[in-house]
Amino acid sequence: LAKSPQEFFMSRVALVVGFLAIGVAAAVAQNTSAIEQRQNLMKEMGSNTRAVSGMMRGQPFDLAQVQTALQTFSRDAQKAPSLFPEDSKTGAKTEALPIIWEKKSEFEGIFAKLDQDAKAALAAIKDEATFKSEMPKVLQNCGTCHKTFRQG
């Protein structure tokens, strides 16, 4: 059965619309993935923080666990800036505030400071006393950023 010119045209339109829909779906999936990845990264920092803040409140001091937490903070702080691309303001449930993309250098500066402070603490912490004096300097970066750049 031969197609009329109109039918041929409509099948072409359907094809193009189909490709556009696939392109849009891919772009949205990418947003979602950056949001998920940064939330997983934050959760990893959160569980490491819980472990060390227990030690701040008198649970037995464990140098190896402190060092693991500091290495995690340093690695995650280096990785984090790439997980806030322009197209990830929306696309999934997120607590990231729009001000992140207005003050990008200030935002990324706090991640850089977290990385530096974690490395400095890794070198300085040798025992429970140095842990108690150095660790708060590292963790205050979490609150500094959340206060301005995270909802809630």
Ligand code: HEC
């Ligand atoms: C430079 C900014 C910045 C720094 C530094 C930072 N965070 Fe976050 N954090 C955010 C933002 C933005 C979100 C919201 C992410 C989203 O929902 O898309 C967040 C979310 C979180 C969450 C919730 C994750 C979830 O979705 O369940 C936890 C937990 C968290 N951060 C812990 C930490 C800890 C612990 C530190 C320090 C060791 C830290 N963060 C350092 C910006 C930061």
